[in-house]
Amino acid sequence: MARDNHTQFRNRLLSAFAQDDLDEFFSDLHPESFPIRQTLYSEGGLIEHVYFVEEGLASVVKSMENGSTIEVGMIGIEGMVGMPALLGAEISAHQVFIQIPATLLRMDAARCKLAFDQSAAVRTIVHRFTVSFLNQSAQTAACNRLHSVEQRCARWLLMSSDRVQSDMIPMTHEFLSVMLGVRRAGVSEIAEELQRSGIIQYHRGQLRIVDREALEATACECYQLDRARFERLSLRP
Secondary structure: OOOOOOOOOOOHHHHHOOHHHHHHHOOOOEEEEEOOOOEEEOOOOEOOEEEEEEEEEEEEEEEOOOOOEEEEEEEOOOOEEOHHHHHOOOEOOOEEEEEEEEEEEEEEHHHHHHHHHHOHHHHHHHHHHHHHHHHHHHHHHHHHHHOOHHHHHHHHHHHHHHHHOOOEEEOOHHHHHHHHOOOHHHHHHHHHHHHHOOOEEEEOOEEEEOOHHHHHHHOOOHHHHHHHHHHHHOOOO
């Protein structure tokens, strides 16, 4: 099908929607810029809007009673934030905040659910993302339990790089320790070793992947599975 007149988006879901569906349901998208650590949903908070990621990265985080946190999923240009609202959820079970400064297209959650309910084509595309995100979360749970912090750190950096499509990642050791659910000292040791090995460079909150091949060799097999999922979602139907 020709797509010459298709509205252009970086977001893979919006790019996959038919122009007729975009015209009927998605005419009220509002672009907004969000800084790092900006909260989109609080755990137990209402899901009033959904967000399609045009650039940057959002992190889905689970908190424990003792205050410890760990990332259970990340969402970039391949998806949307607030997908549970389309399945009938009104309350967020997790905290979701901006991991890397982002441009998001905001939409009323009820309006987006209407598109999901009324368009089989929209439903099919959102289901595809939903399955991919659930698989990512399951892989992350297994990775957190079975693989070393060094492997997980390398995987996280590569996954983030894929989604922002850049080897430059705004990052602090403290923030990375929250994402991985480990002590900051452990993350600092790993980052220093990666830098000594010439795999990354880190300066004043900016991390750059220098040797991607070596970083992939450091990561566990979970990264290759994630990359395959990400690339499949990057393809237009």
